[in-house]
Amino acid sequence: xxxxxxxxxxxxxxxxxxxxxxxxxxxxxxxxxxxxxxxxxxxxxxxxxxxxxxxxxxxxxxxxxxxxxxxxxxxxxxxxxxxxxxxxxxxxxxxxxxxxxxxxxxxxxxxxxxxxxxxxxxxxxxxxxxxxxxxxxxxxxxxxxxxxxxxxxxxxxxxxxxxxxxxxxxxxxxxxxxxxxxxxxxxxxxxxxxxxxxxxxxxxxxxxxxxxxxxxxxxxxxxxxxxxxxxxxxxxxxxxxxxxxxxxxxxxxxxxxxx
Amino acid sequence: xxxxxxxxxxxxxxxxxxxxxxxxxxxxxxxxxxxxxxxxxxxxxxxxxxxxxxxxxxxxxxxxxxxxxxxxxxxxxxxxxxxxxxxxxxxxxxxxxxxxxxxxxxxxxxxxxxxxxxxxxxxxxxxxxxxxxxxxxxxxxxxxxxxxxxxxxxxxxxxxxxxxxxxxxxxxxxxxxxxxxxxxxxxxxxxxxxxxxxxxxxxxxxxxxxxxxxxxxxxxxxxxxxxxxxxxxxxxxxxxxxxxxxxxxxxxxxxxxxxxxxxxxxxxxxxxxxxxxxxx
Ligand SMILES: Nc1ncnc2c1ncn2[C@@H]1O[C@H](COP(=O)(O)OP(=O)(O)OP(=O)(O)O)[C@@H](O)[C@H]1O
Ligand SMILES: [Mg+2]
Numbered sequence: 150x151x152x153x154x155x156x157x158x159x160x161x162x163x164x165x166x167x168x169x170x171x172x173x174x175x176x177x178x179x180x181x182x183x184x185x186x187x188x189x190x191x192x193x194x195x196x197x198x199x200x201x202x203x204x205x206x207x208x209x210x211x212x213x214x215x216x217x218x219x220x221x222x223x224x225x226x227x228x229x230x231x232x233x234x235x236x237x238x239x240x241x242x243x244x245x246x247x248x249x250x251x252x253x254x255x256x257x258x259x260x261x262x263x264x265x266x267x268x269x270x271x272x273x274x275x276x277x278x279x280x281x282x283x284x285x286x287x288x289x290x291x292x293x294x295x296x297x298x299x300x301x302x303x304x305x306x307x308x309x310x311x312x313x314x315x316x317x318x319x320x321x322x323x324x325x326x327x328x329x330x331x332x333x334x335x336x337x338x339x340x341x342x343x344x345x346x347x348x349x350x351x352x353x354x355x356x357x358x359x360x361x362x363x364x365x366x367x368x369x370x371x372x373x374x375x376x377x378x379x380x381x382x383x384x385x386x387x388x389x390x391x392x393x394x395x396x397x398x399x400x401x402x403x404x405x406x407x408x
Numbered sequence: 409x410x411x412x413x414x415x416x417x418x419x420x421x422x423x424x425x426x427x428x429x430x431x432x433x434x435x436x437x438x439x440x441x442x443x444x445x446x447x448x449x450x451x452x453x454x455x456x457x458x459x460x461x462x463x464x465x466x467x468x469x470x471x472x473x474x475x476x477x478x479x480x481x482x483x484x485x486x487x488x489x490x491x492x493x494x495x496x497x498x499x500x501x502x503x504x505x506x507x508x509x510x511x512x513x514x515x516x517x518x519x520x521x522x523x524x525x526x527x528x529x530x531x532x533x534x535x536x537x538x539x540x541x542x543x544x545x546x547x548x549x550x551x552x553x554x555x556x557x558x559x560x561x562x563x564x565x566x567x568x569x570x571x572x573x574x575x576x577x578x579x580x581x582x583x584x585x586x587x588x589x590x591x592x593x594x595x596x597x598x599x600x601x602x603x604x605x606x607x608x609x610x611x612x613x614x615x616x617x618x619x620x621x622x623x624x625x626x627x628x629x630x631x632x633x634x635x636x637x638x639x640x641x642x643x644x645x646x647x648x649x650x651x652x653x654x655x656x657x658x659x660x661x662x663x664x665x666x667x668x669x670x671x672x673x674x675x676x677x678x679x680x681x682x683x684x685x686x687x688x
Contacts, residue, residue, distance in 0.1 A: 219557050247563050257558035261546075271562040324562070 168195045169228075170328055170360045171216055176225035178211055185211050187384030189225070193328070196358045198350065200371045202406050203381030209364045210254065212381070213330040216362070217251050218242065230327070247275060250326030254333045256317040258305040265301050268292070268320055275324060291319040295349065311342040318349060329353065329361040335370045347373040368407060380406065453645050457575055460568050470573045478539050478574070479581030483588065489534050490589035493526060494518065494596025502604065515612050516619030518597045523620060524628050527590040529676055532635035535582050536668035540643040543574050544664030547647025548657040556648070571648060575640035582636030583629060623687060631679040638671040 169192045176189040185208035193199055203209050214220040215227065218234070227234045229245055237245065259267050268288045272279055292298045295315040300308060308316060314334060321329070334350065335343035347370045353359050354374075365371055371378060372392050380388040380395070380403055388395055388403045396407045498518050505511050547570060550556050559566040594616065601607045643664045650660035 214557075217561055219560065243563060246561065249561070251558075251561045253554045253558060255554050257554040259555055259558070260553070270564075274562060274564045320562075 169193065170195050170230055171362075172226075172228040173215075174226040176215065176222050176227060178208070178215060178220065178222045184384055186215070186222070189385065191379070191386075193360050193362060195360055196354065197376045198354055198361045198363060198374045200363045200365060200375035200378045201381055202365070202371065202378060205366075207381050208384060209381055210332055213251070213332060213362055213364065216328075217249050217330060218246055219251075247324065248327045250321035250324065250329045252314075252317055252321050252329070252331045252334055254336070256305075256313040258313055258316060258320070260305050262305075263301075264292075264297070264303050264305060264308070264316060267305065267316065268323055271320060271324055287323060291323040294322065295319045296345075311338050311346075314338065314346060315349075318346070322353065325357060327359065329359050331361060331363045331365075333364055333366065335365060335367045340369070343367055343370060344373070346370070350374045449649070450645055453648075454641060456567065457572060457641065460565070461572050461576065463568075467569050467573050470569060471576055474573045475577040475581055478577045479584060482535060482538055482581070482585055485534060485538060486531055486585045486589045487592050489530060490527065490592035491596040493530055494522060494593030494598075495600045496596075497522065497526065497593075498597040498600030499603065502600075512615075514601055515597065515607070515615040518600075519594060519616040520619055520624060522593045522597065523590050524624050525676075527593050528586045528628050528632050528635065529672065531586040531589040532582060532632065532639065532672045533669055535578070535585065535636070536639045536672060537665055539578055540639045540668040541661040541665045543578070543640065543643030544647040544650075545657055545661035547571075547574075547644060548650035548660035551648065551650050552652055552654065552656055567648075571644040574644050575637065578640030578643075579633055579636040582639065583632040586632040586635075587629070623683075627679060627683040631675065634675045634679070635672050638675060639668045642668040642671060 171191070171193040173189050173191040176186055176191075177184075178186040189212065201209050201212065211220055215222045216229065230248065232241075232245060234242065234245070259270060262270065265288055268291055269284055272284055272287060288301070289298070292301060295318055297312060297315055297319065300312060300316070305313060305316065318334070329350075331350065335346050338346065350361065350363065350370075351374055354361060361374075363370070363374055375392055378390060378392055378395050379386050382402075388398060388400060390398070392407075395403055398404050498514060501518060502511060502514060505514055505517070547556070550570070556566045556570070559569060598607075598609065598612050601612060646660040646664040646667070650656040
């Protein structure tokens, strides 16, 4: 084992012992007869990168949408930053959601606004007292972080797929969330851009000590970013462990993700 | 439960449709069922509008922006249509009046039908075609590309920001556009009158003011608020709850126009009944 890998392993162990930021107990969600999440128990620790793997349509997106409140779960318990979501009033829930960033599978850029306005929108909405200068510098910083400084006055429709993903990331990060949820951050990108995005995810983790959930089909991305990996199958977790553990899993189905 | 229904009426509809299939009800039942689900969800959508419109914070800036988009940008279309309608109506009515030797009534008669009925209704239909479908398509494409979800996640109430502002501005803008359409229509009529013979602007306008009174103007003006409200609401509803998928956008725009136009006629019929009730 190389020195870097040993270091990484020690880090993984370390993250496991951090405080819990998101906790799910017996979470269930169905759409009509389609039982998507059957029994989910999950704890996400402070500062860790948790990767979720699973076949298409198994409910990975639904799972993280439950965390951010875009989907209402049917049964079970969900705690975020120590607060039970079911017991919160609308306003407190709104405050809590502000601490969660969500990168959409499609980027979800506002296409009636320019790149700059896309970034200004969440800032304006969150604090009405922010000054023009403050906003300008935050926008510039966010674009610099993802390497998009030149695109500031373009329309989102004039950006490439990778640029859109990065802009989506910048828009989410501009609010400095404590918890980041990435829905397939590298899907549809070339290997080099994918690697860049993975690098960004790691950088965010190190810089802000963000706790993240990363949904991906891209095993390279999982390898680079994950402290811990969970495999979702039939609405429950089929396996859990670090990359090197799952890669050698006794279960051939689990191993097949790593080939 | 109420919340779930508000968020995903389509799912509810699909689920119930599935259920009714499994219990082997007749197709008519399921169509019936679907219709009532649609009615109940649009009612709930309307109630939610009234709840959110009163609750601060108010999206004043976006309201202004939307009013500009919806109102100002419809001016040319409304002007052209209004002018042509006024002109054509005048030319078409002349022979009939001439038969009775009543050509001098032409300006007055055209003014009454224009201001009472044709101006507001044509304007509302044009508005439904342009603005109703525009709102439907815009919100549907925002829904498909998860922009509405993104708004919610970034701490903005998308219903308030997108729906309330659009419904309010179409409610406020259509009456103004209808008044404008009436005015341009009368101008068209003036041109029409002068195509055969000569009527001075002074004579024309004094004939119009003689034949119009407050009881013509007021109900016609009031009903345009309802037209505007219905068009904005239907467009928003169809867009906000569109199916996720590209075909959802086209469907939302299309059914927004059809349904909004139908609403215009229904409201117009009710308005006419009400006015004649009060005037007798
Ligand atoms: N709003 C919804 N209404 C009805 N069914 C839904 C809804 N959202 C998701 N589903 C269903 O839930 C299941 C899981 O969907 P989800 O989007 O979570 O899959 P996923 O694991 O993210 O797949 P992918 O990797 O393709 O993104 C699917 O069968 C889908 O049809
Ligand atoms: Mg997904």
